[in-house]
Amino acid sequence: MKPLRQPSVLPGFGLTFGFTTLFLSGVVLLPLAALVLMTASMPWSEFLHVITTPRAIGSYRLSFGASLLAASINVVFGFIIAWTLVRYEFPGRKIIDALIDMPFALPTAVSGIALTTVFAANGWIGRYLEPLGIKVAYTWIGVTVALTLIGMPFVVRSVQPALLEVQRDLEDAAETLGAGRFYVFRRIILPTVLPALLTGFTLAFARAVGEYGSVIFISGNIPMRTEITPLLIVIRLEEFDYRGAAALGFVMLVISFGMLLTINLLQAWGRRRHVATGH
Amino acid sequence: MSITLDQVTKRYQGVPVVNDVSIDIGDGEFFVLLGPSGSGKSTLLRAVAGLTGVDHGRISLHGRDVTHVPAQKRDVGLVFQNYALFRHMTVADNIEFALRVRRVRASARRERRRELLRLVALEGMDERLPAQLSGGQQQRVAVARALAHKPEVLLLDEPFGALDAKIREELRRTIRQVQRELGITTVLVTHDQEEAFALADRIGVMNLGRLLEIGRPDELYTRPATRFVATFLGAANLLLARQTKNGLRFGTLGAEGGADGSVADVPQGAREQEVVAVIRPEEIELAPARRALVCSYLAAGVVEEVAFTGALERLRIRLSAGAAEAELSRAANGNGDGLLEVTRSQHEQRAFGVTPGQSVAIGVRRIHVLPTPLSSFTAYAATLAQATELSLHPLLAELASRMRTRVSTRTADEHAAITGAAVIAAEPEAVAKIEWLLKEGVEEVLVLPQGAGPPQRVLIHWADDAARGATLAVAASLLRHVAAEGVYVGILPTSTPDGQRPHSMRALLDARSEAQAVHGLEMRTELRFGDVAEELARRLAESPDQILILGISQLTGLGARFGALLRPEARSPVLIVHRAADLRT
Numbered sequence: 001m002k003p004l005r006q007p008s009v010l011p012g013f014g015l016t017f018g019f020t021t022l023f024l025s026g027v028v029l030l031p032l033a034a035l036v037l038m039t040a041s042m043p044w045s046e047f048l049h050v051i052t053t054p055r056a057i058g059s060y061r062l063s064f065g066a067s068l069l070a071a072s073i074n075v076v077f078g079f080i081i082a083w084t085l086v087r088y089e090f091p092g093r094k095i096i097d098a099l100i101d102m103p104f105a106l107p108t109a110v111s112g113i114a115l116t117t118v119f120a121a122n123g124w125i126g127r128y129l130e131p132l133g134i135k136v137a138y139t140w141i142g143v144t145v146a147l148t149l150i151g152m153p154f155v156v157r158s159v160q161p162a163l164l165e166v167q168r169d170l171e172d173a174a175e176t177l178g179a180g181r182f183y184v185f186r187r188i189i190l191p192t193v194l195p196a197l198l199t200g201f202t203l204a205f206a207r208a209v210g211e212y213g214s215v216i217f218i219s220g221n222i223p224m225r226t227e228i229t230p231l232l233i234v235i236r237l238e239e240f241d242y243r244g245a246a247a248l249g250f251v252m253l254v255i256s257f258g259m260l261l262t263i264n265l266l267q268a269w270g271r272r273r274h275v276a277t278g279h
Numbered sequence: 280m281s282i283t284l285d286q287v288t289k290r291y292q293g294v295p296v297v298n299d300v301s302i303d304i305g306d307g308e309f310f311v312l313l314g315p316s317g318s319g320k321s322t323l324l325r326a327v328a329g330l331t332g333v334d335h336g337r338i339s340l341h342g343r344d345v346t347h348v349p350a351q352k353r354d355v356g357l358v359f360q361n362y363a364l365f366r367h368m369t370v371a372d373n374i375e376f377a378l379r380v381r382r383v384r385a386s387a388r389r390e391r392r393r394e395l396l397r398l399v400a401l402e403g404m405d406e407r408l409p410a411q412l413s414g415g416q417q418q419r420v421a422v423a424r425a426l427a428h429k430p431e432v433l434l435l436d437e438p439f440g441a442l443d444a445k446i447r448e449e450l451r452r453t454i455r456q457v458q459r460e461l462g463i464t465t466v467l468v469t470h471d472q473e474e475a476f477a478l479a480d481r482i483g484v485m486n487l488g489r490l491l492e493i494g495r496p497d498e499l500y501t502r503p504a505t506r507f508v509a510t511f512l513g514a515a516n517l518l519l520a521r522q523t524k525n526g527l528r529f530g531t532l533g534a535e536g537g538a539d540g541s542v543a544d545v546p547q548g549a550r551e552q553e554v555v556a557v558i559r560p561e562e563i564e565l566a567p568a569r570r571a572l573v574c575s576y577l578a579a580g581v582v583e584e585v586a587f588t589g590a591l592e593r594l595r596i597r598l599s600a601g602a603a604e605a606e607l608s609r610a611a612n613g614n615g616d617g618l619l620e621v622t623r624s625q626h627e628q629r630a631f632g633v634t635p636g637q638s639v640a641i642g643v644r645r646i647h648v649l650p651t652p653l654s655s656f657t658a659y660a661a662t663l664a665q666a667t668e669l670s671l672h673p674l675l676a677e678l679a680s681r682m683r684t685r686v687s688t689r690t691a692d693e694h695a696a697i698t699g700a701a702v703i704a705a706e707p708e709a710v711a712k713i714e715w716l717l718k719e720g721v722e723e724v725l726v727l728p729q730g731a732g733p734p735q736r737v738l739i740h741w742a743d744d745a746a747r748g749a750t751l752a753v754a755a756s757l758l759r760h761v762a763a764e765g766v767y768v769g770i771l772p773t774s775t776p777d778g779q780r781p782h783s784m785r786a787l788l789d790a791r792s793e794a795q796a797v798h799g800l801e802m803r804t805e806l807r808f809g810d811v812a813e814e815l816a817r818r819l820a821e822s823p824d825q826i827l828i829l830g831i832s833q834l835t836g837l838g839a840r841f842g843a844l845l846r847p848e849a850r851s852p853v854l855i856v857h858r859a860a861d862l863r864t
Contacts, residue, residue, distance in 0.1 A: 167361070167363065169359045169361060169363035170363050170365060172325075172328075172330050172350070172357070172359075172363070173357065173359060173363040173365075173421075173424075174365075174376070175329075175330065175349075175350040175351055176328050176329070176330070176350050176351075176353070176355055176356065176357040176425075177356075177376050177377035177380060177424070177425075177427075177428065178351050178352075178377050178380040178381060178428060179351065179376070179380045180351060183380060187365075187376075188365060191367045192366070192367060
């Protein structure tokens, strides 16, 4: 750690570091500690029982499965949107660029209700999917759709600056060296934006796991099938089963932490392998 | 020929950025495309590389027509100003990129890589990442990468632009060495004339999308054909002079340069004609008095400024009244104050030291006369107010500033001879005025309607065959200074029998090749049928931003033949070029 004598715009290191610690503790660490403590007060057998009920396991599968799927969809389509916004000049580009942030600003309940209206069996889109045998609302598909919606801005906003850095010249250079379009994409563009893409994926995934408001409207909340873990936690709370709720929350915390850590390690490893050290 | 460009044109939103460029580049030649930014040189290079399509014309590499071949299959190596190295790959991976694409075996790749790193003096840098190299080293890697697949031609787009002076020179030497060693045909784009001189076998100078001149560096420096090339390749003083039997006469004082004809390489001509003379600052000699000069006397002047720059001394001298008239209104060196630029060696300084304010006699060792037919403009009208207004016409002002020449005024009751091209307004009596001016000996008359702007297209037509050479020369001169395309309009009477048509087509193509060969002018050709004036009027009406260059050799019946084109309601400017038939032979 560098000592205090670093000239900087912000006040001294002691003050800022103190504030950082206080802020993180008050807002992040203390509530988490309370959660762990509450869980720790449970007997081991009861804890195991609560977190392994078929209903709980079904909810994990949906929460994490749908989140992973949604984040993956976002990586593909978020990349395409970012590419379009960065590379092309067209009327209305600024408006579309602004629209990307809408899911951030909208109350999640509103987007949930809106999605349900559109995808319900008699909704605008749902009525055409229904005859094809595709049910979106009140199934896992609906959950994925909702999670895709709220995660999309994260990918787009992470990839945009990285794409801006891929200079046209690089593609031109690769082209004169004989590389075809797909080769250029795979060997030049993708490696350059991969770290940003992973960051976007991580953010979208983390957001999706914690999402509650938009999902409960479209999922139908059928136990074992379309019930997400955050909802199960709320149900436990409403039953005044605080310890059960804490136990489920603890499981989510552990799984999420594990996944984020893995992705971060992957990224760090990739950086060591590919990207220049020190500028 | 290694690279052949044939009438290559590229437009952006209708405006030609590369305009009818034709070049032949020989095997193993180092060719430099030189021009200011925005001259179209980089676009032309990208077109050769296949990164930009062309709207017109053909490109071939080693006899293979590649106009529609994508960049991947052109087999060229391209080096960019900002290196464009792949930052996530090591030096080795960067250099081997083209070989990997071609699925070359790993051992062969390694071999080639070693060879290339030795060539650019970067042995042992294989595993570095681009960010760990200096700018000069990165550009060396870029050169090695561009050569990996043994391309047929090497293209360099301002490769030294991002480097500081010392590294620049070092890398310049490396590139010249590599080019010689491999004997690879190379095209380099730059805006730096010093760089061009240091590297080029031949230089092509571009401006406004046109290739103005091609030649060896020394050739272009000592004998430029255009004002632009004269001033872009180093400092030059442009002066207006009268060409007489004895040599050149500057100003009204009758100062004569080259009485024995040895100083100036003057084109032969019978009449006393206005010409543009180029005098390099280092060709000027100073002395305390006229008789102390070793070379021909030019004029007297007063030293305004002396600056010491190490090896050379830079002086700026104001010509004394009378001789000052010789100077173009905007001095060629771009400072626009009409001072004569002089550089002198240490030796000359010791022989005759000068201080600001001192009067000196100015002598010239060597004068080059530009073979341009348009020397200056004279706005001609009934009253001074009208003449002044005419001289401020936006198109005329634009032309004069681009040609770095002067617009003077002249009223009907003055008796001084009109110099250069005359300019009159499009008015009811225009025809009579033109007839009078041409009889006075003026050879070019520009008829300007109100509100005409810079042209996009220059239409060329000569009504009498005797005026053909002069018309082409004037068109070439004009087209070097405006970003427009040249179109020769050939017109045949409707009654022409079918058997006659192939003959006319041939005449049309002859005109095109004459323009190309004699004036370096690329122009398109059109063949129309009908009455000459009617067809020209119809062609001019198609779009407003055109100008017509009309060559004639007979004065009689001018009004009857072309009056319709010269009326006040005509929207397009017309430049009449007159050469009497008997004088031409």
